[in-house]
Amino acid sequence: MFRPLRFILLAAAAAALASGLWAGLERIGWVEPATGSELMLWHGPLMVSAFFATLIGLERAVALGERWLYAAPALSAASGLLLVTGTSPQAAAVLASAAAGILGAGAVEAFRREPALYMAALATGVFALLGGNILWAIDGLSPAVALWWAGFLLLIIAGERLELSRILRHGPLSHGWFGIAVATIAASLPILLANDQAGLRLLGAGLLLLTLWLVLFDIARRTVRQQGLTRYMAVALLAGYTWLAFTGALLALGGEPLSGSGYDAVLHSIFVGFAFSMVFAHAPVIFPALTSLDLPWRPIFYLPLALLHVSLAARLTSGAVESFELRAAAGATSAAAILLFFALMAGSAVTARLVSPQSAREGPTIDRA
Amino acid sequence: MNWALELLQKMSARRTESGVGEAAAPDRFEGDAALLEQARQALATVDDPELGLNIVDLGLLYGLNATPELIEVEIGLTSPSCPLPEHIARQARAAVKGVVGGDIPVDVTINRKRRWTPDRVSPEARRLLGLS
Numbered sequence: 001m002f003r004p005l006r007f008i009l010l011a012a013a014a015a016a017l018a019s020g021l022w023a024g025l026e027r028i029g030w031v032e033p034a035t036g037s038e039l040m041l042w043h044g045p046l047m048v049s050a051f052f053a054t055l056i057g058l059e060r061a062v063a064l065g066e067r068w069l070y071a072a073p074a075l076s077a078a079s080g081l082l083l084v085t086g087t088s089p090q091a092a093a094v095l096a097s098a099a100a101g102i103l104g105a106g107a108v109e110a111f112r113r114e115p116a117l118y119m120a121a122l123a124t125g126v127f128a129l130l131g132g133n134i135l136w137a138i139d140g141l142s143p144a145v146a147l148w149w150a151g152f153l154l155l156i157i158a159g160e161r162l163e164l165s166r167i168l169r170h171g172p173l174s175h176g177w178f179g180i181a182v183a184t185i186a187a188s189l190p191i192l193l194a195n196d197q198a199g200l201r202l203l204g205a206g207l208l209l210l211t212l213w214l215v216l217f218d219i220a221r222r223t224v225r226q227q228g229l230t231r232y233m234a235v236a237l238l239a240g241y242t243w244l245a246f247t248g249a250l251l252a253l254g255g256e257p258l259s260g261s262g263y264d265a266v267l268h269s270i271f272v273g274f275a276f277s278m279v280f281a282h283a284p285v286i287f288p289a290l291t292s293l294d295l296p297w298r299p300i301f302y303l304p305l306a307l308l309h310v311s312l313a314a315r316l317t318s319g320a321v322e323s324f325e326l327r328a329a330a331g332a333t334s335a336a337a338i339l340l341f342f343a344l345m346a347g348s349a350v351t352a353r354l355v356s357p358q359s360a361r362e363g364p365t366i367d368r369a
Numbered sequence: 370m371n372w373a374l375e376l377l378q379k380m381s382a383r384r385t386e387s388g389v390g391e392a393a394a395p396d397r398f399e400g401d402a403a404l405l406e407q408a409r410q411a412l413a414t415v416d417d418p419e420l421g422l423n424i425v426d427l428g429l430l431y432g433l434n435a436t437p438e439l440i441e442v443e444i445g446l447t448s449p450s451c452p453l454p455e456h457i458a459r460q461a462r463a464a465v466k467g468v469v470g471g472d473i474p475v476d477v478t479i480n481r482k483r484r485w486t487p488d489r490v491s492p493e494a495r496r497l498l499g500l501s
Contacts (some may be wrong), residue, residue, distance in 0.1 A: 010403065059452045060450070060452075062452050062454075062455070063449065063450050063451055063452040063454075064449065064450070065454070065481060110450050112447050113449040113481075114448065114449050114450075114484065117450075118450075119450065122450060130380075160449075160450070163447070163448050163450060164419060164420070164447075166447070166487055167420065167427075167487050167490055167498070168487070168498070168500065169500075170485045184457075219420065219498070220500050222499055223420060223421055223498075225499075226497075227421075227423040229418050230419065230421035233418070233419050282419075284396055284418075285418045285419060285453065285456075286452060287455045289452050289455060289456035290452070292455065292456075292459060297418075319456060333482070
């Protein structure tokens with residue numbers, strides 16, 4: 001069934017992503033900013049509160065089957081539009097906060113339907129987004145805002161991993177460990193505002209705890225032995241976990257200044273190495289679910305995944321050797337990897353449509369909510 | 370083909386023993402035994418892509434009513450936060466239509482109320498995951 005609203009929201013998310021990547025290329029000096037343009041200032045908000053929040057908001061709305069929840073991705077998308085057009089960054093922050101508030105109400109509804117630890121982690125992640133957006137609206141962008149946004153993605157993904165891994169019938173050790181890891185990450189966010197070094201170290205400890213939980217209890221360790229899409233997803237997940245471990249160690253052992261190459265390494269390890277690896281893992285499943293289009297997985301999907309991780313490693317190396325040229329080339333390669341990935345997905349969907357055009361048509365499905 | 374119907378009903382009874390919430394309601398398998406078995410086998414080709422396990426082995430098939438006039442399929446979700454219900458429903462419908470032919474309408478119902486538990490996973494799926 002063709003669902004125009006979903007396609008509009010996905011197009012808005014794609015526009016936010018493209019603009020966010022372009023802003024990133026401006027920041028690292030790969031492209032010259034247009035005269036008078038402030039786009040480069042909005043790289044972070046475009047990538048997280050516009051792209052990720054729109055995508056995740058849409059996914060939540062489809063999952064819960066609640067129409068009112070579509071307001072969340074719509075407001076996130078509108079926030080991105082305001083940033084791209086340079087209309088009003090302040091209004092963009094307010095819209096993004098409203099979107100996160102609605103997403104929060106959705107998380108509470110989901111928890112009401114199934115009160116469980118993984119639902120609590122998902123809800124905590126959404127409230128980290130809300131907190132980050134409110135901080136942005138009140139005080140403008142800051143490293144603390146970026147780290148609250150990181151908390152959003154970390155906790156959401158952690159919750160999803162526990163949800164999927166329930167099939168393994170975890171015992172109290174797993175649940176206790178997971179709860180402590182999530183609580184440590186969540187607690188580090190407000191502490192960051194009062195004492196950034198203490199907050200960073202606590203965040204690092206939380207990341208290490210979460211990584212260890214993922215290594216020991218996540219189902220990806222088992223599904224990586226399977227074939228095709230299932231293995232690809234597990235590989236992408238496990239690759240993302242290595243960046244989580246790296247960031248955790250970096251923060252817990254040394255703390256990191258909230259500026260310079262260390263800060264760049266922390267943010268991009270989480271947002272590119274971890275979060276985008278999760279996107280690469282789940283997109284071949286989520287996009288068909290949102291669009292009703294067939295999107296067969298192809299082995300070529302490994303190429304952008306490898307490019308993403310290699311370019312991130314190069315970016316971190318550039319900080320260690322203080323090479324701005326390497327950083328720019330690495331950042332541009334990461335952007336290229338993301339674009340290549342989505343181009344391959346689009347190509348796969350088009351090919352499938354050409355080969356089997358009838359597959360997009362279907363009868364009604366009764367949804368007993 | 371009565372053996373297939375009996376087998377499905379036995380599996381249903383076993384799976385719901387330790388259920389919670391609406392899981393206490395038994396799974397329903399009714400109708401023409403041959404069609405039931407055909408439909409069940411078709412649904413066993415619909416996978417959860419991340420787990421690499423099919424929806425029958427995952428215990429997501431809550432009901433089947435198969436007659437030469439209509440096939441009704443009731444499937445559940447592993448979680449209320451699962452974003453795949455429509456996708457799985459679409460694949461389930463296509464799979465069943467693929468084996469029974471285009472003349473019999475196939476209705477797929479997504480049951481969001483019934484709570485899934487890992488106890489519904491089949492021994493074969495657990496073996497594939499290296500759990501037994």
